[in-house]
Amino acid sequence: MRIKKEQIAEFNQKYENTVADELEQLGRALPGLEVSAIINKIAEFQVAIPSWALGAGGTRFGRFSFGGEPATLEQKLDDVGLLHALTQSAGAVSLHIPWDIPENYDELKQHAESHGILFDAMNSNTFQDQADAPVSYRNGSLNSNDPSVRSHAVEHNKEVIRIGEKLGSKSLTVWLADGSSFPGQLNFQKALRNTEKSLAEIYEAMPADWKLFIEYKPYEPNFYSTTIPDWGTSFALANACGERAYTLVDLGHHLPNTNIEQIVATLMMKGKLGGFHFNDSKYGDDDLTVGSIRPYALFLIFNELVYGMEHNTGNPHPAWMIDASHNIKDPLEDLIQSLEAILLAYAQALLVDRNSLEEAQQTYDVTACQEILQQAYRTDVRPLLRAARLQSGAAIHPLKYYRELGVREHLIRERGANSRASGL
Numbered sequence: 503m504r505i506k507k508e509q510i511a512e513f514n515q516k517y518e519n520t521v522a523d524e525l526e527q528l529g530r531a532l533p534g535l536e537v538s539a540i541i542n543k544i545a546e547f548q549v550a551i552p553s554w555a556l557g558a559g560g561t562r563f564g565r566f567s568f569g570g571e572p573a574t575l576e577q578k579l580d581d582v583g584l585l586h587a588l589t590q591s592a593g594a595v596s597l598h599i600p601w602d603i604p605e606n607y608d609e610l611k612q613h614a615e616s617h618g619i620l621f622d623a624m625n626s627n628t629f630q631d632q633a634d635a636p637v638s639y640r641n642g643s644l645n646s647n648d649p650s651v652r653s654h655a656v657e658h659n660k661e662v663i664r665i666g667e668k669l670g671s672k673s674l675t676v677w678l679a680d681g682s683s684f685p686g687q688l689n690f691q692k693a694l695r696n697t698e699k700s701l702a703e704i705y706e707a708m709p710a711d712w713k714l715f716i717e718y719k720p721y722e723p724n725f726y727s728t729t730i731p732d733w734g735t736s737f738a739l740a741n742a743c744g745e746r747a748y749t750l751v752d753l754g755h756h757l758p759n760t761n762i763e764q765i766v767a768t769l770m771m772k773g774k775l776g777g778f779h780f781n782d783s784k785y786g787d788d789d790l791t792v793g794s795i796r797p798y799a800l801f802l803i804f805n806e807l808v809y810g811m812e813h814n815t816g817n818p819h820p821a822w823m824i825d826a827s828h829n830i831k832d833p834l835e836d837l838i839q840s841l842e843a844i845l846l847a848y849a850q851a852l853l854v855d856r857n858s859l860e861e862a863q864q865t866y867d868v869t870a871c872q873e874i875l876q877q878a879y880r881t882d883v884r885p886l887l888r889a890a891r892l893q894s895g896a897a898i899h900p901l902k903y904y905r906e907l908g909v910r911e912h913l914i915r916e917r918g919a920n921s922r923a924s925g926l
């Protein structure tokens with residue numbers, strides 16, 4: 503199923519006048535607001551969709567499939583294409599190897615191009631054993647004491663780079679499940695040293711215009727330690743690898759109450775925030791819809807991201823990606839909601855009166871600092887998102903149109919009620 507530009511234009515017609523009225527009202531309420539510059543920024547913001555998030559997500563207790571799941575890589579691209587057509591903000595896909603090994607590269611590239619989709623960061627997988635693999639990752643991969651396991655894991659990453667090169671990707675994300683479940687199981691120093699050596703080898707194998715993103719996570723699947731548990735370890739490893747190695751922040755990979763916005767600020771100041779995975783959580787790495795639990799925290803994070811994007815010219819433009827798991831919602835609806843939440847927080851952060859905030863900070867007017875942030879957070883920025891969508895040819899109300907078109911029903915008819923996506 504494909505959604506044509508003309509269909510969207512027809513849908514939008516019904517709402518165009520309201521968008522103009524709402525925008526005028528917002529302009530009156532916030533004089534001095536550079537409305538068109540903000541709308542352009544919102545319209546330009548692109549978030550990659552991971553190929554593994556288009557089917558139902560599972561937990562260790564089970565998985566409940568969702569009708570019409572994409573069973574092939576082409577169908578996954580079609581789903582991202584639907585999201586992009588509806589929102590114009592999902593113009594990239596992030597592949598996980600070996601869940602998504604392409605068969606015909608040229609055809610796949612053309613297919614992606616026909617949807618206006620680029621291939622963003624490639625993801626390697628050394629957290630699952632593959633059928634007929636000569637070694638097992640049961641006791642670690644890049645951190646392993648066993649040179650044959652290490653070199654197998656390094657070789658896999660090199661293979662992922664080669665696949666990514668053929669697709670036009672420019673970065674590799676490494677997330678490791680390596681760690682230990684019991685005290686004493688692992689020599690921390692040796693594990694870290696082995697990881698550093700393995701990452702350096704992978705780094706050296708990357709083409710000169712590629713970046714390496716090192717993701718961290720404090721627990722799971724291991725329960726006692728992970729070899730790259732936090733941003734500090736990731737940062738140290740990135741520095742050891744070289745200039746084109748960066749830390750990747752996944753919102754779900756922090757212990758409760760961690761000040762993620764401060765981590766973002768530190769990494770950007772050091773020019774080392776390379777990648778970003780969006781999701782939300784109540785307890786841990788819950789992988790819930792972005793903005794569904796702590797939208798104010800998301801806003802505060804975006805406040806630092808916006809500050810960093812404006813001030814830290816040495817930091818590359820971060821590779822944005824949604825990394826969530828859709829256990830009980832239609833994955834496409836969930837992703838539309840996540841995209842909406844990301845853009846809302848971004849728009850709110852763009853509204854922060856930075857001069858006044860700076861002044862209030864200089865004069866230690868803590869009350870004013872809070873007021874300034876909350877003034878932006880409490881502004882209804884949905885008119886800006888609607889205007890951005892209208893401008894870029896997206897559906898003004900993507901979720902409404904998704905339902906009106908009966909996309910899921912179409913997909914079930916096309917692919918069947920029992921088709922199954924690869925992934926976790």
Ligand code: PSV
Nearest residue numbers: 625677717752779787825926
């Ligand atoms: C791990 O929890 C993670 O966040 C990494 O990004 C993985 O690649 C992804 O989820 C899928 O398992």
Ligand code: MN
Nearest residue numbers: 717752779825
């Ligand atoms: Mn992640």
